[in-house]
Amino acid sequence: MPDILHRLTVPAPRAWVHSALTTGADVRQWWTRDADLDAGGGEVRFFAGSRVTRLGVEALEPPGRLVWRVLDSNLPGWRGTWIEFDLEDAGEASVIAFSHRGWAAADEAYARTTTGWAQYLFSLQRYLETGTGAPHGGLD
Secondary structure, eight states, rough: OOOEEEEEEEEOOHHHHHHHHHHHHHHHHTTBSSSEEEEEEEEEEEEEETTEEEEEEEEETTTTTEEEEEEOOOOOTTTTEEEEEEEEEETTTTEEEEEOOOOSSHHHHHHHHHHHHHHHHHHHHHHHHSSSOOOOOOOO
């Protein structure tokens, strides 16, 4: 199975990066404005019109790790995959090792998602650097 892998360094401590990944107000600033995160860490929902992508929190280990399992999605190829953020210290910065694993094939949906994740990770980096990300209005 192919995996989507990205790695980037951001000028922020791990605790701040972890918060940006797990707090609804933060996620809406860099990924999608249409997000609903359960404060208890149970489920994450992203909306695009009438479409809903539901993620279950598999691992939540502040400030170093977050894993989401895609429970339901009508985004091609997403159902049954999992999304991981592993954070490492790099001096005053943090390294984000991102993966979206479990894809059935390296097809067009995989390629679009690879590009999309790169865009949103740069949005996360920009959000952490400047306070302003480039989130999408939904997951189209």
